[in-house]
Amino acid sequence: MTTLPTTTTTKLGLVIDLDTCVGCQACVTNCKEWNTGGHSAPLTDLNPYGDKVDGVWFNRVHTFEYGLGENARTVNFPKSCLHCENAACVTVCPTGASYKRSSDGIVLVDHDKCIGCKLCSWACPYGAREFDEDEGVMKKCTLCVDRIYNENLDEVDRQPACVITCPSKARHFGDLGDPDSDVSKLVAERGGYDLMPEQGYKPTNKYLPPRPRKLTGAAIGAQESLQPVKTNGKGFLGWVDKVLTR
Amino acid sequence: MHPAYSVIFFTTASGAGYGMLALMAILGTAGILPADRWFGFVGLALALGLITAGLLSSTFHLGRPERAWRAVSQWRSSWLAREGVLAILTYIPAGLFGIGWVFLEQTSGFWGVMGVLAAIGAFLTIVCTSMIYRSLKPIHQWHNDWTIAGYVALGFASGAVALSFVAHLFDVAGPVVKALPVALVPVAWAVKTGYWAFIDRTRSLSTSNTATGLRGGEVRSVDWPHTQENYLQKEMGFQVARKHALKLRTIAHGLTFAVPLAFAVLTLLVPNPLAGIAAFVALASIAAGLLAERWLFFAEAKHTVTLFYGAKAA
Amino acid sequence: MALDHPVEGDGVDTSPTVADEVKYTTCYMCACRCGIRVYVKDGQIRYIQGNKNHPVNKGVLCAKGSSGIMQHYSPARLSKPLKRVGERGSGEFVEIEWDEAMALATDWLGAIRKTDPKKLAFFTGRDQSQSLTGWWATNFGTPNFAAHGGFCSVNMAAAGLYSIGGSFWEFGEPDWDNAKYFMMFGVAEDHDSNPIKTGISKLKARGAKFVSVNPTKTGYSAVADEWIGIRPGTDGLFVFSLIHELVKAGKVDLEYLVRYTNAHYLIIQAPGQADDGLFLRDADDVPLCWDQVKGAPAKALDPEVSPALTGEYTVNGKQVIPAFQLMAGRYLDDQYAPEAVAETCGLTADQIKRIAAELAHVAFEEAIELPIEWTDWAGRTHKTMKGRPIAMHAMRGISAHSNGFHTCRAIHLLQMILGTVEVPGGFRFKPPFPKPIPPNPKPAGKDGGKANTPLAGAPLGFPTQPEDLLVDDNGNPLRIDKAYSWENPLSSHGLMHMVITNAWKGDPYPVDVLFMYMANMAWNSTMNTKGVMEMLTDKDPATGEYKIPKIIYSDAYASEMVAYADLVFPDTTYLERWDCISLLDRPICEADGPADAIRQPVVEPGRDVRGFQTVLLDLGARLGLPGMTNEDGSAKFPGGYPDYIVNHERMPGIGPLAGWRGENGDQHGRGAKNPDQLKKYVENECFWQGHLKPSQKYYKFANREYLDYAVEMGFIGHADQIVLQIYSEIMQKFRNAARGHGTVKVPEQHRARVDTYFDPMPIWYMPFEEASVDTTEFPMHALTQRPMYMYHSWGSQNAWLRQIMNQNRLYMHAGTAKAQGIADDDWVWVTSHHGRIKCQVRLIEGVNPQTVWTWNAIGKRKGAWNLKEDAPEATKGFLLNHLISELLPEDKTGAGNGYRYSNSDPVTGQAAWFDLRVKVEKAAADEFGESSPQFPVLKRPPNMAESPDISRYGAQFNPDRNGGKPVENSVVVKQTVGKGAPEPKPAAQPAPKKEGV
Ligand SMILES: Nc1nc2c(c(=O)[nH]1)N[C@H]1C(S)=C(S)[C@@H](COP(=O)(O)OP(=O)(O)OC[C@H]3O[C@@H](n4cnc5c(=O)[nH]c(N)nc54)[C@H](O)[C@@H]3O)O[C@H]1N2
Ligand SMILES: Nc1nc2c(c(=O)[nH]1)N[C@H]1C(S)=C(S)[C@@H](COP(=O)(O)OP(=O)(O)OC[C@H]3O[C@@H](n4cnc5c(=O)[nH]c(N)nc54)[C@H](O)[C@@H]3O)O[C@H]1N2
Ligand code: SF4
Ligand code: SF4
Ligand code: SF4
Numbered sequence A: 001m002t003t004l005p006t007t008t009t010t011k012l013g014l015v016i017d018l019d020t021c022v023g024c025q026a027c028v029t030n031c032k033e034w035n036t037g038g039h040s041a042p043l044t045d046l047n048p049y050g051d052k053v054d055g056v057w058f059n060r061v062h063t064f065e066y067g068l069g070e071n072a073r074t075v076n077f078p079k080s081c082l083h084c085e086n087a088a089c090v091t092v093c094p095t096g097a098s099y100k101r102s103s104d105g106i107v108l109v110d111h112d113k114c115i116g117c118k119l120c121s122w123a124c125p126y127g128a129r130e131f132d133e134d135e136g137v138m139k140k141c142t143l144c145v146d147r148i149y150n151e152n153l154d155e156v157d158r159q160p161a162c163v164i165t166c167p168s169k170a171r172h173f174g175d176l177g178d179p180d181s182d183v184s185k186l187v188a189e190r191g192g193y194d195l196m197p198e199q200g201y202k203p204t205n206k207y208l209p210p211r212p213r214k215l216t217g218a219a220i221g222a223q224e225s226l227q228p229v230k231t232n233g234k235g236f237l238g239w240v241d242k243v244l245t246r
Numbered sequence B: 001m002h003p004a005y006s007v008i009f010f011t012t013a014s015g016a017g018y019g020m021l022a023l024m025a026i027l028g029t030a031g032i033l034p035a036d037r038w039f040g041f042v043g044l045a046l047a048l049g050l051i052t053a054g055l056l057s058s059t060f061h062l063g064r065p066e067r068a069w070r071a072v073s074q075w076r077s078s079w080l081a082r083e084g085v086l087a088i089l090t091y092i093p094a095g096l097f098g099i100g101w102v103f104l105e106q107t108s109g110f111w112g113v114m115g116v117l118a119a120i121g122a123f124l125t126i127v128c129t130s131m132i133y134r135s136l137k138p139i140h141q142w143h144n145d146w147t148i149a150g151y152v153a154l155g156f157a158s159g160a161v162a163l164s165f166v167a168h169l170f171d172v173a174g175p176v177v178k179a180l181p182v183a184l185v186p187v188a189w190a191v192k193t194g195y196w197a198f199i200d201r202t203r204s205l206s207t208s209n210t211a212t213g214l215r216g217g218e219v220r221s222v223d224w225p226h227t228q229e230n231y232l233q234k235e236m237g238f239q240v241a242r243k244h245a246l247k248l249r250t251i252a253h254g255l256t257f258a259v260p261l262a263f264a265v266l267t268l269l270v271p272n273p274l275a276g277i278a279a280f281v282a283l284a285s286i287a288a289g290l291l292a293e294r295w296l297f298f299a300e301a302k303h304t305v306t307l308f309y310g311a312k313a314a
Numbered sequence C: 001m002a003l004d005h006p007v008e009g010d011g012v013d014t015s016p017t018v019a020d021e022v023k024y025t026t027c028y029m030c031a032c033r034c035g036i037r038v039y040v041k042d043g044q045i046r047y048i049q050g051n052k053n054h055p056v057n058k059g060v061l062c063a064k065g066s067s068g069i070m071q072h073y074s075p076a077r078l079s080k081p082l083k084r085v086g087e088r089g090s091g092e093f094v095e096i097e098w099d100e101a102m103a104l105a106t107d108w109l110g111a112i113r114k115t116d117p118k119k120l121a122f123f124t125g126r127d128q129s130q131s132l133t134g135w136w137a138t139n140f141g142t143p144n145f146a147a148h149g150g151f152c153s154v155n156m157a158a159a160g161l162y163s164i165g166g167s168f169w170e171f172g173e174p175d176w177d178n179a180k181y182f183m184m185f186g187v188a189e190d191h192d193s194n195p196i197k198t199g200i201s202k203l204k205a206r207g208a209k210f211v212s213v214n215p216t217k218t219g220y221s222a223v224a225d226e227w228i229g230i231r232p233g234t235d236g237l238f239v240f241s242l243i244h245e246l247v248k249a250g251k252v253d254l255e256y257l258v259r260y261t262n263a264h265y266l267i268i269q270a271p272g273q274a275d276d277g278l279f280l281r282d283a284d285d286v287p288l289c290w291d292q293v294k295g296a297p298a299k300a301l302d303p304e305v306s307p308a309l310t311g312e313y314t315v316n317g318k319q320v321i322p323a324f325q326l327m328a329g330r331y332l333d334d335q336y337a338p339e340a341v342a343e344t345c346g347l348t349a350d351q352i353k354r355i356a357a358e359l360a361h362v363a364f365e366e367a368i369e370l371p372i373e374w375t376d377w378a379g380r381t382h383k384t385m386k387g388r389p390i391a392m393h394a395m396r397g398i399s400a401h402s403n404g405f406h407t408c409r410a411i412h413l414l415q416m417i418l419g420t421v422e423v424p425g426g427f428r429f430k431p432p433f434p435k436p437i438p439p440n441p442k443p444a445g446k447d448g449g450k451a452n453t454p455l456a457g458a459p460l461g462f463p464t465q466p467e468d469l470l471v472d473d474n475g476n477p478l479r480i481d482k483a484y485s486w487e488n489p490l491s492s493h494g495l496m497h498m499v500i501t502n503a504w505k506g507d508p509y510p511v512d513v514l515f516m517y518m519a520n521m522a523w524n525s526t527m528n529t530k531g532v533m534e535m536l537t538d539k540d541p542a543t544g545e546y547k548i549p550k551i552i553y554s555d556a557y558a559s560e561m562v563a564y565a566d567l568v569f570p571d572t573t574y575l576e577r578w579d580c581i582s583l584l585d586r587p588i589c590e591a592d593g594p595a596d597a598i599r600q601p602v603v604e605p606g607r608d609v610r611g612f613q614t615v616l617l618d619l620g621a622r623l624g625l626p627g628m629t630n631e632d633g634s635a636k637f638p639g640g641y642p643d644y645i646v647n648h649e650r651m652p653g654i655g656p657l658a659g660w661r662g663e664n665g666d667q668h669g670r671g672a673k674n675p676d677q678l679k680k681y682v683e684n685e686c687f688w689q690g691h692l693k694p695s696q697k698y699y700k701f702a703n704r705e706y707l708d709y710a711v712e713m714g715f716i717g718h719a720d721q722i723v724l725q726i727y728s729e730i731m732q733k734f735r736n737a738a739r740g741h742g743t744v745k746v747p748e749q750h751r752a753r754v755d756t757y758f759d760p761m762p763i764w765y766m767p768f769e770e771a772s773v774d775t776t777e778f779p780m781h782a783l784t785q786r787p788m789y790m791y792h793s794w795g796s797q798n799a800w801l802r803q804i805m806n807q808n809r810l811y812m813h814a815g816t817a818k819a820q821g822i823a824d825d826d827w828v829w830v831t832s833h834h835g836r837i838k839c840q841v842r843l844i845e846g847v848n849p850q851t852v853w854t855w856n857a858i859g860k861r862k863g864a865w866n867l868k869e870d871a872p873e874a875t876k877g878f879l880l881n882h883l884i885s886e887l888l889p890e891d892k893t894g895a896g897n898g899y900r901y902s903n904s905d906p907v908t909g910q911a912a913w914f915d916l917r918v919k920v921e922k923a924a925a926d927e928f929g930e931s932s933p934q935f936p937v938l939k940r941p942p943n944m945a946e947s948p949d950i951s952r953y954g955a956q957f958n959p960d961r962n963g964g965k966p967v968e969n970s971v972v973v974k975q976t977v978g979k980g981a982p983e984p985k986p987a988a989q990p991a992p993k994k995e996g997v
């Protein structure tokens, strides 16, 4: 059904911390290995060993710079489907292949219905849809729907692959519809924000901004330089001659 | 946006087809066109042929054409589905109208009602097609009312030119038929000129700053997620050089509007067969011009996703 | 969080079966050795996940580890032993049976062992079994053995081991849980790949300040609170300047220095005499200090003394000064003032001053105390553990310079004066470290190796005096790599980067067989890559024979090096074999306790390949090497490597694995062999971990309980306090030899060099290449960094990883580039004193303006790794290695008289990759598009199927969705090659652990 649920019971999504993401790409390949054998199997790779290699990936990490000179910052920026509340990728779908689950808000593609018209990918401002050329259907991040409820996995493993693997703990998963959830608190605490709010898609996933940098001594309570110790006329090492025991 | 030839052909051909269908239906019902069997047959066949060829061509663009039938199910939310539904529905009155005209040489009464319905269907189908693009927020160059106006105006203008040609072919082109292109082509020209002015003047609200939420200077892409282009870049990251675009716009101005208009005026001034030749030149020109116009419609459209891949604006 | 199953009704199977079986093993997509859980379904790998319980990665898995599937199923895997038939380098091979391969190798090596074992140069690259390979070399009798350490990070290892008894590298770690200030020098990725990432996120979550000193701002530096974009090779000066500021301000932890370091040792001041600069010692050879209370000399290690740190004394007619005063005096000099060094370092004086102030603040105003009672070496009990919560870590940005040893020592010195080594919040050792300074064994092979005789000990060790060097009576090198010679006396990891050049030259002598394992020496691990390829194929015009007569090589994949071997042993992938990550080697310990691990085969090879270690043991038995052969001549470890892992003992009770020893498997560390040991490991998810008591966790060098435990475990020989060395008497001994003292004569040629660089306290000097080339001609520094998602050369065969990057760029500061008319995406020529390459640039802000850099080892040779010829790795990717010479330009440095020394650190022989100086010039427009140099296309080994054009890997696990198309992943469809001699099974093959998945 490509009409959107008016509201979803829970709003499952990711919170991505741009302050700690080191751009290691672990989430990228772990997502790939999980999902290539999962709900959307396979995540086809065209020309995998030659030029113009082109594969299906649900999660990609960009590197950006902004600012100049002293103020320049480098930011690694992971991006996967944001499971928008106002997901036009769903409403544009002519077949009903795209849908947003009313139970948890996950946006999915039913690959058996998809005709590969690509319209949903045009409708997604974020570039979160992935066309599998070989299969002729659209694929996308499933929020690891085949992990998060999977009774065949240990309870602690019922998290998205990208989240459990992130070495820098820059990815968090939870219910962003529940203001008391850990993720919602994190968002509140760190000023988590939406990407392209002006598009009106109301993404569920949130981004935590890079923290301000500590570039002065004062930022950590220190002075900006040290004063030479009083030498009391005993030369620079005068201060050393207190009696110490081993 | 990547200008896919199947989609360019689809939108231009079906646009002209629906335009022509609508005009024939209205003019036929109104009795302005003669209910001549062969003229009706050739004219409607051309209109429906363009529509059908366009629709078929659009399925080439599908990853799974054999499932195309599924595309009508979501008419409640999807403009593409609505377009599909209307396209199919329009075949019914259009077909009946055609039966009346071609077999019974009748275009009034019940057949006239069918004509009106076909015209409405054709008009709404063009609107739906345009709404597919108009509704896409991430593409600023499409997400505006010029898109609807453009599709409708160009559909009708090209339909009128095609109709004029067929009417000339059967020597049934009356003043209205001859005048229609002269009236509609300038409208379309104005709309398209307005569209280009609009997209030159405005930018998407989204920027690399809003895309990333990073503030404090322009956001520059240092490394893409993957060294080589991915689907998103190929599909949405199409870039056309400004110089190239301007050249194509000039071609479009000439072939889509100026030349067809001039030759349409000529049809008013010269007798057949010269008028017929003029009508043909107008048609050939607008057909070529539309391909350029439509190619640009895609090529000049910038998707917000490009903001993540180094585009300065969308 | 456990989510309730929602009622959605969309038919999605939210609980699919993931695997038939989950097996634990150890990752080998890099050398970090994380624990993994491998999900196996229908005999194929479905998913690899980090092991939550594993000490190294605690559940996380990096990009490489997560791509193990594609590595395992790489189309470049070798499948059968190969014998060269065409010219060397042509890549023309025939497949042969293992019997023939082994017979051939036995033949070649047997002949050498019978006559002159040093004619075998055995170098093992990225080896995780060095305790086996080194022991094999010992038994063979060749001193010519080393692994990759010499071109990797021996500066870090040596500087640490000669200063504080442990090192950065992977032998210590920041106290991630308590540090409040973390300074990282020259790290892009590190061997502790996952732990560092996890650690940094912990620090950031706690609000600790993280400072990254690095010419480039990527990865870790990008998330640092402060990026110090230093000019390469100048960290030593920067650190001295910090020390200058701290000493000047009296911000020094004196108490720590007298308790735990040799700051109070008295140093003899007798210029021109044999004992100049040595410790003042008493009749029992015990170092002395000056007791301030008694006003007399006293044993430096006496717990009761109150040692003086300053002053000048005369004892027994000798002028002596405490080490501290020498140290402080040196760095108080104005040449180290922030204003004096700032420009050279590319920093501002204010920034240096501020960092010093911040260090002082955190160390002295924000000291912490853990409420843990502990006992020091003298038996005194302390109620708490005090810590100065500043942690430091440094790696190859420091080590891969010709001044790296001293720079690393400088950082250790900074840590010592702040009192942050091995304290809460500081830098912590991972057992078995700290070790005595330096650790025990000396390098064996002083006799150069004797026919049919094992070496007296292991080839690698730690010299403490000139007598320990491996030189002949004239002071000439005995080893093929000239390790432990006067050129690089403390080269405790050998100099693998010099082996091919030296063997080709026959300097100091030619070899008969070059035997290598797991090192791509014809490509990315070599300097002067083109030259090395030529040396490998060069023939003696007189005899027509190759200058390096025979080359045996073991690789698992069709790397660039394979083409240069005469005989290739195809190895298994890491998921197909038994392996052992031993405490005798480079263990996986944590600061909180020792640990070791194994690999177990999780899938069958299905190719005719054998684990290299098993091959080596077999070869040893065929050669009749002691240790590998029984009295009756039969093989001692017929079960191959797993048999050895369980049954070999290095010393009584100490074997490759520390866990579950003893007949009942209830002893750890020491204990009798346990035939069920591997089973125990498998049951425990393939690792063993010991846990230190809280009271043993810090101050390990002076912690009674820890030291006793370490002795019990066999980590150290005795439980004496390990005294950190701010002043290195060992260095001074070598210097004195260079000054003509002692019995060992330093050849004239090397005297000035040894004298200069064997300073007992850290010094800074301009890196050799910078000092010897015209820096106006070569104004830029050129560096490489490891990408976090690639492991050296072997990541590019991975269908997933290479999508992340298959062309490297030369990153350049936008401002610098603009000044030269270079725009983003332009192609440029990069020229060094040695060579010239062409590549494409990417302009950025986050790099030191005088520095260009690129990702390491992305560039590939056409045809290698079974990549298609049009692969961008080969057509557009590039290596900086072509620009780096293995020899220094002819001397301008004053270092040696016209002689071309190796491009290495003069103390340790560490390869100075990052000394490279270049100029960058825009290429002509018609030169854009292809990198240079290009080499002839390498042939695919016989019977290796062409790599597929599509991969649908994973489709087989979801048949509903796989419209019946073939998966097309080389191995999945083609499991047919060879019958395969399966890896020998250990005596007791443990039952695989079944899980409910
Ligand atoms: N310019 C520049 N050059 C550098 C460096 C740098 O920073 N800059 N870094 C240097 C450093 S620190 C290092 S350590 C070296 C590393 O360089 P190398 O030691 O050459 O390391 P790899 O490229 O990983 O190649 C190791 C070889 O092992 C093979 N291999 C992989 N797995 C297996 C296996 O299971 N069994 C066997 N038998 N073989 C296997 C691979 O196919 C490959 O051919 O590079 C050095 N080179
Ligand atoms: N993903 C991945 N992980 C790996 C490897 C791999 O290939 N891939 N290789 C493994 C191996 S063999 C090794 S040795 C380790 C090495 O791990 P690292 O020590 O991280 O080695 P490099 O990647 O060479 O990074 C060196 C860093 O030092 C910086 N640098 C260069 N010169 C200077 C200088 O003068 N001063 C300072 N302060 N910084 C400088 C460079 O910019 C770079 O960031 O990584 C290991 N881990
Ligand atoms: S795994 Fe974590 S740190 Fe690495 S790129 Fe992904 S989000 Fe960033
Ligand atoms: S991110 Fe894109 S694909 Fe995902 S829900 Fe939003 S619009 Fe749809
Ligand atoms: S590509 Fe598939 S999922 Fe996307 S809109 Fe078309 S039919 Fe729907």
Ligand code: SF4
Binding pocket: A030, A031, A032, A034, A035, A058, A059, A080, A081, A140, A141, A142, A143, A144, A160, A161, A162, A163
């Ligand atoms: S939630 Fe799952 S599917 Fe989505 S990006 Fe993460 S790993 Fe990939």
Ligand code: SF4
Binding pocket: C027, C028, C029, C030, C031, C032, C033, C034, C057, C060, C061, C062, C063, C064, C065, C066, C193, C194
């Ligand atoms: S750091 Fe990555 S590649 Fe290295 S052992 Fe750990 S998981 Fe494997």
Ligand SMILES: [Mo]
Binding pocket: C148, C151, C152, C153
């Ligand atoms: Mo290394």
